[in-house]
Amino acid sequence: MLNVAPPQDILSRPTPIGIEQAEAALVEHYPRLTRLAYLVLPPSLGRNRRVLTAHALVQRSLPRKHGGAEAAIPAPRRGDPGYGFVRRQVVRQALEAGLPLRRRAWPKRAQLPPVLPQVWGLRLFPRSGGADELALDQRLSALSGPARAAFVLRGLDRLSDAEVRRELDAVGVENPEQALEDAGDPGDGATLLQAAEFDPCSLQARPTDLMRRRQHLRAALVAAAALAVCGTLLGLPGDGWGPDGAAAPPYARNPAAEAALDPARVVRVDAAVWRTSARTDFSVWPARGSLTGDTALLRRALAVWARPGRSVQVSATPGTPSGPPMGAPQLLYAGRVDRASVVLFYDGLRVARYAEPVDGTSGAALDFARVDGADAASAGALVVGRTDGNVRYLTAPWVREAAVRDLLDPAAAPRPLPRDRDGVTSPLVSPAQARDCTSWDVLQLRDDSAGRLLTDLGELAPARLTWGPPDAPRDITGTTAREAWARTACLLPTVRSQGVRAVNAWQFARQPLPEANGTAAWLCTRADTWSGTDNRVLAQFQAPGAGKATAGAVAARAENSAACGTHQPRVLAGVLWKSRGGHWYVLAAGSEDLTRVAVSGGVDASERGHLLAVRTQEGARAQLDGRLADGTRVTALR
Incomplete structure (x- = not known):
């Protein structure tokens, strides 16, 4: 049983x-x-x-x-x-x-x-x-x-x-x-x-307490040195030092280190190489400038790169190593810019800029920027000097024409920007150093293709600005793109000094507003970095009726997100909006591949398609949820 x-x-x-x-x-x-x-x-x-x-x-x-x-x-x-x-x-x-x-x-x-x-x-x-x-x-x-x-x-x-x-x-x-x-x-x-x-x-x-760490580190080093000396003395055979084992003799010569410090071994590319090369990046830039033959200057620049002293101001964009080169670097430029002697090197991964005053070496500066994987578009220019809020660029050898365009004035024509025989531009106002956003001057370069726009974000390599869907961004040429960027430019300071390679703006939706308040535009702005990580994404709501240079409202922002990128070309965002009649609405918009948008929390509603507008109260808090045709869930950008 x-x-x-x-x-x-x-x-x-x-x-x-x-x-x-x-x-x-x-x-x-x-x-x-x-x-x-x-x-x-x-x-x-x-x-x-x-x-x-x-x-x-x-x-x-x-x-x-x-x-x-x-x-x-x-x-x-x-x-x-x-x-x-x-x-x-x-x-x-x-x-x-x-x-x-x-x-x-x-x-x-x-x-x-x-x-x-x-x-x-x-x-x-x-x-x-x-x-x-x-x-x-x-x-x-x-x-x-x-x-x-x-x-x-x-x-x-x-x-x-x-x-x-x-x-x-x-x-x-x-x-x-x-x-x-x-x-x-x-x-x-x-x-x-x-x-x-x-x-x-x-x-x-x-970091932890840096002062305390330095004190503890000094004490540890002194103790380790004393222990090593005592141990070595105890191990002596009597009348001399023991064998060195696998260690190299003192003051051993390192060929790679010597090559990195020898001005005679610096790589110099011929001026015509870029015309026939399969690559179009910094590796085919010729050595330019009036001081390329100044051996003493190059030796100082290489020595500071290998061992920067305490008086040298060293900076590096995020994700960029600041150590010495592995071998002889490539010389891109050596010349006088304003009141400084400037040297630009390239080692395949980074661009290094050394600058010292013309009348001495006190106050020297050493800057690094990561530029691996550059192409013709992103290797169009490098910052060669900054003085009094202005910036000068060294342009690529394939650049035929340089101009300045104010992003906040989409109807204005570009202003010609003179260059010297080495490709160094005249100074232009740097928006990266401006305290307000009354103008945003960008560099416009022309080669065999359409004009490209580059902007200074406080780093050696300017960031390229583009427009369009993530899988096919293009240069900013049309009226719609310029007007949208006129209301986006003042948001660029949020990605300043982050190692940004390119910033793309994409209009993913247009939404008719309730109560006949016009049509709003939804944009997703994505800043991609040279390191490939630490990207920034902004979703902005551009209401109608505002001035052409009025910045859009940031509806959502995210870091290290795949949204609005090639791997995830979709986005969903929402705002709390007040109509001219004084009524409050939850507005939401997603990319066109969304088939349903729902809101819950302070108000519950859903609509077919990729747009939603629901009446609500001031201060309401709501959660958004979207669905694709196959039922895949898309959450709001945050």
Whole structure:
């Protein structure tokens, strides 16, 4: 006769969880698990230690063996059993980390600083949020550890009170009912738990105390030197030094280092190479300038590049290494620009600019910019000098004509920009150094193709400006493109000094406004960097009736996003807009491949197509959601 267990016994019976199942759940849900750990950990640890501890707790939450008592848990009523097991381990350890240390008891592993991961010389913390995220963080700080865990399980994993009570009881909380009562209803906080403020996988880095680090480093170096001397003396055979082993003799000669410092070995490209070369980038620029034969100047420039002194002002765009060249670099320019002697080098990855006063070497400067992967469009010019708010460019040998165009005046004709025989332009006002945005002068270059626009963003390599869809950006030539850029130019300071290679603006939608208020334009502006990472994306709403040079309203912004790029040529954004009649609306627009747009939160509505306009109240907060024809979800840019 078979004994059939009652249904309730089946539900509560422990279910073995294999290490493979738990490991798969950990890998799949790693961002959510680290976020959960970060939120449950006591805020008194500080954001840097909470980040590292959250990663450490998740990474050591796997079962220690296949099956067995340690890997058996009551199966959750819904969801993945593997995820439920790992989540329970994470919550247990996060609560243990908040327990006070006791004198007569060994500390638990979670109470100690994590051995791994470790980051030296940097403090890591999530990106800062707004006032709502700050208020939620203060609310969590006021809760006890169990109450904080109940709040997070309710809001982040959407568990019912019974499920939260069962989870808290399983991890050893003495009074789960009290924890639930103290946590309260998450309400709007449930959505804020998904914010970047609480994401330990999306981090910012800042240095630790640099002065203290330098003092500790000096002390460590002195101690290491003393230890090395003592150890060497103890190891002497009596009347001389021991064998050098694999180490090179003192003052060994390094051919690559010598070539990098020898002006005679600097690479000089012939003036006609670019005409027949298969490549059209900085590697085919000829050596130009009146000082290309000044051996002393080149020697100083190479020496400073290899070993910049304390008085040298060194700068490098983000993602650009500032170390010495691996071998002899290519000489692009050496000459006098305004009141300075300037040398430009190229080593295949970077452009290095050395500048010193004509009457001495005090106040020398060394600048680096990453330019690998350049083409004819992005290798059209380099900044060769800056003086009194003006900038001079050295143009590529294939440039036939240079001019200046004011982006804020789309109807104005370009102004001719003279160049000397070496290709150095006359000075023009640099928008990167202007304090206001009354004009935005850009460099217009012409070769065999249409005119290209380059703008100074405070770096050696100017950024190219383009217009059109992400898969086919083109030069800014038409009236529509110029008028759209006239209302976009004043947003360029947000990407200044970020190593930007190109900025593309794309009109992804036009929307008729309610109450016959005209037609608005939606633009997505994407700044791509030379490093390929740390890109910036802006979605802007350009209302009708504003002046041609009035900047559009930024509806959303994102960093390191694929939106509006070749890999993800779609976008969705929204704004809260007030009509001339005084009524408020939620407006949303997406790229044309969206088939439905929905809004929820303060107002619930949806519309077919890629546009939405819904009446609402001032100050309403809403969430946007879009769908493609195949059902793929598209979230709003943020």
